Amino acid sequence: MDRVNFVVAVAFLASTVVGHPTPHVLSSCPNGWIAYEGSCYLFNNKDNMSFVAAEEFCTQNGGHVVHIDDEAENNFIKDQARQYTHTSTKLLWIGIKDMVEGEWRYTSDDSLVTFFDWDPSQPNDGSYAECVVLWADQDYKWGDHPCVHVGSYSVYALCEAKYMKSYMLQ
Ligand SMILES: [Ca+2]
Numbered sequence: 001m002d003r004v005n006f007v008v009a010v011a012f013l014a015s016t017v018v019g020h021p022t023p024h025v026l027s028s029c030p031n032g033w034i035a036y037e038g039s040c041y042l043f044n045n046k047d048n049m050s051f052v053a054a055e056e057f058c059t060q061n062g063g064h065v066v067h068i069d070d071e072a073e074n075n076f077i078k079d080q081a082r083q084y085t086h087t088s089t090k091l092l093w094i095g096i097k098d099m100v101e102g103e104w105r106y107t108s109d110d111s112l113v114t115f116f117d118w119d120p121s122q123p124n125d126g127s128y129a130e131c132v133v134l135w136a137d138q139d140y141k142w143g144d145h146p147c148v149h150v151g152s153y154s155v156y157a158l159c160e161a162k163y164m165k166s167y168m169l170q
């Protein structure tokens with residue numbers, strides 16, 4: 001491939017991942033990641049961490065804290081999450097914040113969130129809580145939560161990375 005075609009190919013690939021400016025586009029899911037609809041997902045179920053630490057963990061592993069686009073992806077993630085047992089209150093970070101109160105945006109691209117799956121009691125923490133978690137005790141419905149976790153919770157990272165193969169098949 002000459003240089004011009006290479007640049008065009010890279011631009012095409014970049015244009016197909018709009019909404020996911022992921023630094024790494026994978027050619028297959030690494031060990032321990034789960035494949036679904038063009039993405040790979042990594043559940044970290046052992047290291048209690050803040051949102052910032054979770055994003056750092058995900059970035060180091062080639063992804064971001066999960067970007068839940070729609071109900072189908074949300075259902076897939078909840079089905080996977082249910083397979084991990086837990087004894088204490090367990091939460092999983094998802095990549096959504098409201099830096100402006102009530103204006104929920106994806107952390108990976110700053111676009112507005114249009115699909116929500118709040119627990120009926122949530123969001124309930126106002127400006128005290130700018131991050132969002134999946135809440136195991138409420139069958140993984142969403143709750144707003146302080147980005148630096150507090151209390152006797154276990155808060156874990158859930159990462160997503162794009163998987164090149166699905167784009168190659170388009
Ligand atoms: Ca996604």
Ligand SMILES: [Ca+2]
Nearest residue numbers: 124125143144
């Ligand atoms: Ca809350």
